[in-house]
Amino acid sequence: MQKKKFLRYSIYGVILFFAFIGFVLTGTYVAVKLRITNDPGAVDYNDRMFKEISEKQPLFNPNDKRYIQYLNEKRPMQYLLLALIGKFYPYNANVFFDALKHSNHPLLLEQMIATAELRLANNNEYYRMKKELLTIYNKPVRRDTLKSLFAWMNISEWNDLKEAIRKDKRVIDSASKAAGVEPRLVVCCLIGEQIRLFNSKREIYKRYIGPLKVLSVESQFSLGVTGIKDFTAKAIEHNLKDSTSVFYLGKKYESLLDFQSENPDTERYYRLVNYRNHYYQYLYAALYLHQVKKQWERAGYDISNRPEILVTLYNVGFPFSIPKPDPRVGGSTITINGVRYTFGAIGFDFYYSGELSEEFPYLDKKFAD
Numbered sequence: 192m193q194k195k196k197f198l199r200y201s202i203y204g205v206i207l208f209f210a211f212i213g214f215v216l217t218g219t220y221v222a223v224k225l226r227i228t229n230d231p232g233a234v235d236y237n238d239r240m241f242k243e244i245s246e247k248q249p250l251f252n253p254n255d256k257r258y259i260q261y262l263n264e265k266r267p268m269q270y271l272l273l274a275l276i277g278k279f280y281p282y283n284a285n286v287f288f289d290a291l292k293h294s295n296h297p298l299l300l301e302q303m304i305a306t307a308e309l310r311l312a313n314n315n316e317y318y319r320m321k322k323e324l325l326t327i328y329n330k331p332v333r334r335d336t337l338k339s340l341f342a343w344m345n346i347s348e349w350n351d352l353k354e355a356i357r358k359d360k361r362v363i364d365s366a367s368k369a370a371g372v373e374p375r376l377v378v379c380c381l382i383g384e385q386i387r388l389f390n391s392k393r394e395i396y397k398r399y400i401g402p403l404k405v406l407s408v409e410s411q412f413s414l415g416v417t418g419i420k421d422f423t424a425k426a427i428e429h430n431l432k433d434s435t436s437v438f439y440l441g442k443k444y445e446s447l448l449d450f451q452s453e454n455p456d457t458e459r460y461y462r463l464v465n466y467r468n469h470y471y472q473y474l475y476a477a478l479y480l481h482q483v484k485k486q487w488e489r490a491g492y493d494i495s496n497r498p499e500i501l502v503t504l505y506n507v508g509f510p511f512s513i514p515k516p517d518p519r520v521g522g523s524t525i526t527i528n529g530v531r532y533t534f535g536a537i538g539f540d541f542y543y544s545g546e547l548s549e550e551f552p553y554l555d556k557k558f559a560d
Contacts (some may be wrong), residue, residue: 197407225411264389265301268302269304272324273288273484275320275321275324279317280307287307291497294532329492341343341541342528343386343528344528344546345528346389346528347525352353352382352385353454353537353546355385356378356381356382356507358405359406362468363378366473366474366476369477370480372478372481376498377417377476377480378547379502379537380476381476381524382537382541383502386527387418388407389407389526405470408464408466409464410464414464414472415463419463419475419476421463424463425459427479427482429465431447431448432445437490438482438485440478440485444478444481447478448478462475478503479505481558484558485560490514491514492516496557497518498538499520499536499542500520500535501538502521502522502534502539503518503519503521506523521534522534
């Protein structure tokens, strides 16, 4: 009797269990069909601001000449605000900055700042400091939006020179790599020499260099685009081979300037005055820089991060490369628009100006040993 009763209750339980499941499934199906379970969601409080930020448009059409000027004037203020965000949230400011390196979108930074400020809405300290910064930034000052603060770069020849240097990027990089020198350092020496020639050979510039955007190749006292003197070139060659020299760079570099003919004087000359290929002209210059750097290093002085000293030594030559704790910037003087500059100062200005940094970037290690 008890067994029959237990069996009956068990069957009822199983029936009720499956009936419950059927009820749930049927109810779910009906709810879905009638869209009872649809979650309508909520409209974000910042919906309108999100739309405005995403759809930001420049004040001028990108094809308008005023567009670049508009961006150039706005960018310093944007970086000012980015720095301010970094004061509160340095992680995000650095992420924004890194993201800019990988995008050519001119309004991206403005959109990033606007997005950050949405999340800083309750940060009264941020907005107080922003107001102070913008008040200072917008204070009227005498400024020139078209000129460089490096006055010698405002001459018309400068743009022609940059274009000519860009054409030689591949060969400059190749020669610099062979000599184990940062290409930008070699360009510093090149610019000092070419700027000097622009002033002393006006007619040549007007007839050839300016219109064709090519570098001036010297063929008399100094040679090639980098102005290497014959006796300096010979000294560079000797230093590569002489393992006892304070300028010796090591076996890796010994054969870089080996001659292919039995007349080294003639071959050297044609290397240094070649109009079509400036490779050796850059290679000699790069090796000179590496050799004097090595000389000073052996004497206990590291000038690898002193472009102004390296360029000065390049200009004055081996006899005046005397290692000491307080080297001075100088070299021959160059007059540009009535202002006198030293060869070393021209190199220093260019090195840290940021000009041509896309073609010749700043490397962490200036010399490879």
